Structures are given as structure tokens and as C-alpha cells.
Amino acid sequence: MSRKYILQALFPRRLFPRGLMPLQANLSAPAPQTPAGQAGCPLHSTRAALPAPFRARCRPPCPLVCPGVPSAPARPGCAPVSPPPRQGPASPRCRSHLPVRRRAPQRTTGSARANNACSHWPAAARAAPPLAERRPSVPGPDMAAAGGERGRTSFQRRPGAGPRPPALPGTRPSVRHGQLLLSSGLPSLDCVLGGGVAVGTLLLIEEDKYGLYSSLLFKYFLAEGIVCGHDLFVASAKEHPDNILKELPAPLRDDSYRKELGDEAAAVKPEDFQDSMKIAWRYQNLPKMETSPTTYTKFGHYYDVSKKMSPELCQSVKLHSFYLHEELPLEPKTKTWNMNSGYARLLQSIQRIISQGGFDGSDPQKKQRNVLRIGIQSLGSILWGDDVCCSDAPEDPQSLTKFLYVLRGLLRKSLSACIITVPAHLIQNKAIMERVTNLSDMVVGLESFIGSERETNPLYKDYHGLVHVHQIPRLNSLICDVSDTKDLAFRLKRKQFTIERLHLPPDLSDTVSRASKQDLAGSAELLSSGCGAMAIGKKHLDF
């Protein structure tokens, strides 16, 4: 009450449109049954406590201006800011500054604002009684409806003219560089990567030691493609692509709950729909259901790793799979480009799909476009016939980098995005990994705590591993979207895998011994060197 009063005192009353006043009267004034002269109203006490300049701006007590009216809220023009009159010791003071009020319009001195406010009051007070006669005292639904009638001409949205769905499902343009972005299937990873995976780029995941979490990311990426209706290309040398697709996590969607509740709701709906209470009239013309399916408008979904995606959903998209051991050997006349034959076959397969499936961005005549999501599992492992993982000086070190270069070319000219997992910890020759990093767009490394001493470290007790973002692309701009923090960790909850900012756990116990605190400090150092692999800050400070 008192806050409202101060607000009204600070802002000239004519800022409020007339139509609003009856509403305010109902809210702020006491009920009509209240005797007009009830004392002890908090409004008044506030007003008395206000400093003099404020009081000068406040309106005069109502009963003295229009003494014939019994109850304040009956007069909409007067009531909203008019407190009930006071009785007893305070009333003489009210009356005493009333003459000032009366004189106010004639006064030429005083601040402009006070003048404005004062000159407004008598007009309102004079206008009050006729208003009270003309208008109903309580704002009824008819008034709101009238407002709605008027509003319909200018404000109503045509039913069909909602936000236009993007040309491609599951994409959105980047704010920074205008490139279309796809979600990686993990909103927290999208955030780290600057909004998502841009179309035409390559996301390289460095596998964790046992490949547990990287395969989750891989599946998230594919599951997002299925939910968005993208075409998939899955290549593997280890697991059969069909098996990978059987293991995809089920999407967590709001409408799955709705579907479950839907049957009961449908049974109840028809009979009591007619006389159901109207809460907001302005919404009655809006469509009851979303016209476009949520999958098309939404960017990034959450998945439940404890459930598997239903086979019907999996079969709703076009799937291309490449299983190395089932592929036919290359015909002798095809070029092998001095490359490992597995990679060469994979490239030819991708190229064929891109050119035949209409994902080629360079030919504009295709009418219906879609996005191709390419997933390649454990590239560079020995199952691909590559020996970079088993020897320090591999026979053919350029195969992998050549493959990535050609793949980069294919991706850049097509409407596709690619995720590759690489067993980086197995690649002995660090030079190869450096070159691989240079040739991919985004590089994210996963380091799980399984089997390392960090597993039992109290510092990391909330997390299952660390995330190292090695590279973020600079697309169409000089700068790249680097997230503020480099200290990221991941955690596999019961249903979800998330990437979070790494922070220290709160120190809850009072009796932490000094020794264990030093342990923590030591491991914090270890953490900073682990996260910023480049940090050699012990030697000097840059600035």
C-alpha cells in the first residue's frame, strides 16, 4: 500500500490513463462498506510521515472536496489516490493545508513539477462526480471486452502468421557469423562451442580413455539429427552402425508428458469446454495447439540416456550407414589417392551421398533441402587399417590428415556437419594430432577420471571428467566465440550428460585439517595446469 502511494505521489497522475483508475480504486481503496471516516489507514500514516514537499504534492483528502459522496471507491475519478479521510488529531493538519491546495492553480511560484501536479488535481476532483454517475463503479468484463474489441483492429495476430519456421528444421543462424548452426544434441556443449555446430564444419571429439563418454556425445549428435529430421550418415569400423542407432538415447520432450495425459484430458474436454471459465479474453482467438511441431522450431533437445529411442522414431529419417567390414573392396580402376583404402572408400561413400542426396550447397535447383549429419566413430583406430595408433613412426602418417582435408572440402561445399571421435590418447605421434587439430574446426577433448587418481580426489567429487576445448573455429570473422571459462567438467547424471563450469565444492566441514586443505590446493594447481595445457605461468606473468 505504502509503496503504491509513494509511486503515485512521485509520478503525476495523468500518466495513468483514465480507464485504469476504477481498477486501482478497487485495489487500493477499502471496501465500500467501510465507513468513510475510518482511522488508522496505513496510507495516511505514510503520508503524514512524508516530508513536506511530498505532502504538498499529495492530493487533498477527498471528503472535503466533495463532501456529499459517502464512500470513496464509488467515484472512480477520485478514489484511486484518495485515501479515506482521517479523524481525530490528524485531521486538523489535513484541513490546515487544504487552502494551499485550493490556491494551487492560481499560484505562479513553486517548482514546475509541483505546479503540474497541483493544477491537475482540482480538475480531476471536479470531473469526479459526473464520471461516477456515467460509469459503473466496478469494472466489469464488458469493459475489458470493449478494450478487446478495440484492440482487435490493431493488435490481433492473424492465426496463420506466426513466426515463420526456419527453412531447415533444427537449425538457426548464428548471430556472429550468419552461418547456420546445428545443435550438437547437448545444449551445454552448444554453449561452449559458441552456439552450436555450424553447417559445413567438423567437430572432433578426442575420446576419453575407455571411450565411454565420447560415444555418448556421438550418440547425442545422431539423436538430435533424428529428432530434427535430418539425414544421417553413420560410419564405423568397430560397432555396426545399426547397433549404434539402436542405442540412441530417447528424447526428453514436454509433449511426451502431454501425450500420456492426453487421453484423460480428451475424455473430459468436450462437455465442459463450453462453459469453462474464461480467464483472459485476449487469448481466446489464439490457436489451441502449436501449429508447427515443436521439433521444427526448437533448437537443441535434452535426452534421457537411461531410455532408448523408439525404433519408429529412428526409422523416420533417412539413414546411410557405412560399416567398413561390409563394404565392397575398391574396384581396381578407382583412384586411391595414396590413402588408406578404408578412408578412401569412406570418402567416396560420403561424396556419393552428398552429390546424390542433394546436400550439395552449390547446386541451387533442389527444392527440398535437408541437413546431413555425418558421424564417424573412432577414426584413426587400428580397425580402420591405420597404424597411427600403434607405432610412433607410422608407415603412412599422412593418410589421416589427407582424409580430413578432403572431408573438410566436402563439408564446406555441402549442407552437412560432421562429428568424429578420435582415440587421441592412443596416437603416439603428437605431431599427427597437432595436424589433425589444425585441419578440424572444433576440437573438444574429454578426459574421464576413471582409473586416474582424480577419481578419488575430493576436488572432483561432483564430476566424472574434464572437458578441454582445444579449438573453436573462426568462421567468416576475425574473432571466434570463446566462452569465458576454460575450466569445464562433465558429469553423467542418472538421465543426462552435462558439461558444467568446474568449481570447487563448498567446504562444509569445520574440522578440515590443514593437511587436507593443502591437498586440495595442490590439486587445484594440478587442475589449472590440466585445463590450460598451454599454461606455463609459473615462470613469468604476461602482464
Added chain:
Amino acid sequence: MFAELNELLGASPERPDAGKFTLLRDTRTDGSFLVHHFLSFYLRAGCKVCFVALLQSFSHYSIVAQKLGVSLAAAKERGQLVFLEGLKSCLDLLFGEEEQPGQPSPLQFLSGSSCDLRALFEFVRVSLSATAGDSWKGPVLLVDDLSVLLSLGAAPVAVLDFIHYCRVCVCCQLKGNIVVLVHSNEDSEDEENELVVNSLCHHSDLILWAQGLATGFCKDVHGQIKIIKRLSLRQAAEQDLVQIYQYKIQDRNVTFFAPGLSAAVL
């Protein structure tokens, strides 16, 4: 073109140098902003530019150049810019039809018939050699990421040969300039790359070495740049002039400042 970098280098687009070999080197960071600088600088200066872009697509360079006030498409139409898009020509080579024997692809070495970079050099020579009727100043060869050639299977010696041939042709015969970007890491085990970088460092007139901060990522300082003017290359008695600045990359510009004088500190 970043005006501050021009001031630091004492260069202006009105009178570009002639016969200089500039090495752009990046360590733990991305030095591509220097490539964008030199591309727009030489196009503004009215030089004929041959840009061998191995790492990114044409549209990427074109959009960034537009932000810097230069239109690559227009320059291409004028004949000022010859753009070799490595990603595209490698696809043409690998998936395209059989090429005519008379016109080998610049990236011929990929398909394995020969391991040297002769075709690439021929491409550079032909595109930069003066033809009657154009009035461009000095020819410029710009290579974005020479390290990619190593990744594609070129031997380090072949890369050095290629650069040597280009220097003789562009710098000495045509009085032009060469700007080349390489990646390098001091602690990397990439011996081939180190070999190329070290020998290029010995031959270059100017080295711009962009380094990520040793203390890690910072929002207001993106790295430091070491400008090495190789005075010793021309006159044996002189010492190399080394300047170190820190820089911050913005949307359309890069600001350079003395170490420790970033906006974050002051």
C-alpha cells in the same frame, strides 16, 4: 588492413615494399588475422595478388575482407586477385573427371603421380607473370598455411623447394613480395614442420610471430606479437630489430599495445 599494424611495420599501402619475404608464424593461437591484414593491404595497394588459400573457403575470406573494406569478388573480376581455393580444387582433383594432360591441377601431388609441388609453382608463376595491359604494382604471393602442404603429404624438402622457386620468381625477377603463414609449436614433435619453419625464419626479411599468452587465455588480450625485422639479412653487421606487442582482435580491427598496457590492466 589494420592501421595500427601498418604503423608498427612502417608500411603504407601507397608505397608497398618490393622483394620482401614475410613469414607469419603462430604458436598456440590462430594467426589468420595477419593473413587477412596482408590480403587487404596488398589489394588496397593495387598489387596483383595470388592467394593460395589452403585452409578456408573463398566465402570465408570474402566475408572477412568485406569487413575490412575490400571486395574479393570485385578484385577477382578486375583480374587483380587470383584465388586458389585448395579445398575446392582438391575435390575437383579427386572426384572430378579426368583432367586434360595440358592443364594439371595445382594440387597434382595429392593424386600421387608426382610428389613435388611443381604444378603449384607453375600455377603461381603463370598467374603472377605480367601480362600486357594490366597496370598492377608488384605481384604478391600469399599462402595461407604452408603447414597444410605437409599434412597433405608433401615432403618438407618439396615445400622448401617450392618456396625457394617462388622467391626467385616473385621476389627477384618480378620485384614482388611473398607472405606465408606457418603454424609452429616450440614443444611440438612435428619435426618436419619445425624444419620448414626454421629454415624459412632464416630467409625471411620480416617475421611476425603471433603467440598465445603463456599464462593462458585472457578476454582482453588475445596474444602477443613479436615483430622481428631481419636487418642482419641485408647487412651482416646489423642486429635484428625485435619488438613485442600485445594485441586484441575486435570485430573489424586489431589493436596493438605495449605489453601490460591493455585496457584490462589500465
